[in-house]
Amino acid sequence: MDGRSTPTTAKAEDAGRTGPAAGAGGSGWSMWASELTLLLRRRRTWAMLVALAAIPVLIAVVVRVSADPVQPGQGPPFLDRVTQNGLFVSITALVVTIPLFLPLTVGVVAGDAVAGEAGLGTLRYLLLAPVRRGRLLLIKFAGIAMFCVLATAVIVTAGSVIGALLFPVGPVPLLSGDTIGAWEALGRALLVGAFVSVSMLGLGAVGLFISTLTVVPVGAMAATVVVAIVMQVLGALDQLAWLHPWLLNYYWMDFADLLRQPIAWGSFVDSALLQTGYVAVFGALAYGRFATKDVLS
Template structure:
């Protein structure tokens, strides 16, 4: 039998990778855990919208960004919800998805089977990473889309006043919301790579999940300490909240590009580390 690293079979090649990814996504989105996490994320904009509907608007400058704009324009529910979710809730759910990627298979005794028939280590890592990235995209869209629907249901909707003071039509405002969801999804790509690496270090999924989530919180704490500002540009969390540049006229894309490059660097470094670790790991189960 050919080795799992070099062997070829009917399932090899691009089509085999897509089929493996389809199976992985199907498994992931059949889990109650996945839907429970998405429901918890969806609850954030619901709670924000209902609370403001019941008690009235927030005073300017108090609470999360965009909160004081919601009662005037419901489209800001999604923006406020993203601002609340990205420091903790989104990273926590992505940490669960990425940390479970390899460690979960090892704990269930299915990792050896996956490597032999016929994934191979590199392809399995790529598929697991893509599945975690897809979850991050779905999670980001969940917060923004549910927030938009809550805003439509509970508050008046109108032209969106941008940070630069200009107003754009509702349609363009919705497109900018989707761009912000894309920005947030890109922000989580580096964390997914870190979680995947931690997942190769252990057969205990909760350990990889916890390590990933703790690192995300630690990076944000470091980012909030002015005395450590020399480290800030290197943190994968450094540009997580810079999506406000997408609410200017004209749109400023510099932050989006810089964030994508930063996350790409983390993907390369931790993806390579994960491949190196898994290639040298003895798979006993």
């Protein structure tokens, strides 16, 4: 014996590490549940969620212990409102995480979706199960989408809890000048979280496509994050104003319309349409690449 695993042994070892394989012959729901279980069993996933939760906690603690109150216009948007109402902690945390931290975590999950399976050698067993390649891609993207929801939910939840513990909570003044109750304000924060989750789906689709191009997950992760950074750099150049509405990050910060009375849904709809376009285009590219990719040799 040379210490190397035989294909049969490797298959048995990998069976416990791959999600969709467990439900390969079952329904789409069982496969999706298996993929979600795989995602949540990874220490990396929990490390990223804990890091995201730490951001609103850090913001709240710094504002609380600061001797000088935050003046209007200082720091990120809504930061000056935190001391007046703790519910603004979650909104401020979303503003802080959207440019870098959220795209980074989404890029890690999306880049690993297919490349991680290929790198471990479990992808071939998923496809020999058998599982249709298009179906497997849909399950992988569903897992990415669920992480987008989890990531924003963690930020909103952590921000709301720490905000309520450290600051007063009461009626919330909206950007339109109206005032709403605390529970309705919490609902608005969840709505903002939904907006942000949807806004990350296009990047998830880009990462899924890149993940089909390589068997090196770290490379796919890095490339996806680079795409997000490049998009933001292009969005900052006034000379490319004609291109801005087509960039996947164009509406990322436009959730302020959800903090008005009545709610202005235009930006939410426009963002959803743009992300749908990215999902459709890069989903098709991912399928075109994955359907012809040789992973069985």
